[in-house]
Amino acid sequence: MHEMSLCENIREIIEEQAKLDGFSHVNRVWLEVGPLSCVEPDALRFGFDVVMRGSVAQGASVEITSSPAKAHCLACQTTVQIQQRYDPCPTCGVGPMEIIQGDAFKISKLEVV
């Protein structure tokens, strides 16, 4: 359950940003959680509500976006979309595959007042 400590990181970033930008409340938080990041979106949502209590993001809604994972096949040199780390190359079926996108974990934007 490292999602709880990740939520604490999110809270710290939002609190810092509130001081910089002078907002007093966050309505919505957009998070990008790549399919290959070490983060489980459901566990993140669960932790989010609890951890944000008492902060400027108390009661904020969470939108989780996810860009598809992409990998480069070292055998046939194509770049393709994959679902999981161990997917074989859909083009040549051989692999091995090197991940080039899909492990992002960031706060994309905030809606604030």
Added chain:
Amino acid sequence: MCGTCGCGEGQVHIDGKHHHSEAREIALERNIMAKNNGYADANRARFHANHTLALNLVSSPGSGKTELLVKTIAAVGTDTPCHVIEGDQQTSNDADRIRATGAPAVQINTGKGCHLDAHMVGHAVDDLAPEPGGILFIENVGNLVCPAGFDLGEAHKVVVLSVTEGEDKPLKYPDMFAAADLALINKADLLPYLDIDVDLMIANARRINPNINVIQISAKTGAGMPAWLAWIKAAQAALLPASAAE
């Protein structure tokens, strides 16, 4: 919180009426791991300046990390100073076992925490004050999930997988095998008594991480220990001299 619209505290109130200031969007694009990564970079700079090889040992509980470390420290000998940071939820049992070898060790108890982070490790390095030119082994909390996502400033993650854990562990816990540079397949002395296909276990690890190095090892019998020590020596040699980064 406003019962009408669900907005929070700090809204503008005029004449006792509730008004919303206009909502606006702020583009952040902030990496949530940035804070940990900042501490990890600071640790890495310290290791570099001190010419310390830092290895982050990760595995499930019971893979034999501590026993492997005890035997490794003895095999490395006294020419190269070894230091150990032990991470567990509770007890100082592991640090006690390491200290019995003569190597300085610091125990971090994470309480409910499931992993070490770079901030904890920074403080442990303060306490250890490793001698220059040595090896720092960081034995992470036994957990094949969470420690994969946290950079501690180490040169390499080394995943320890014992042969009793099954061929498909790399497929079940791919993040850890993707993050590691070396897999130590431990308790290899048990292979004659098990039905496990160790070649399949290794093939599964390489399916996740084509570049992962693999060494079959037994902390009990010492088989594979020379290959592991040679890997450590090569990793030490690959560290840039502290002056090269200036």
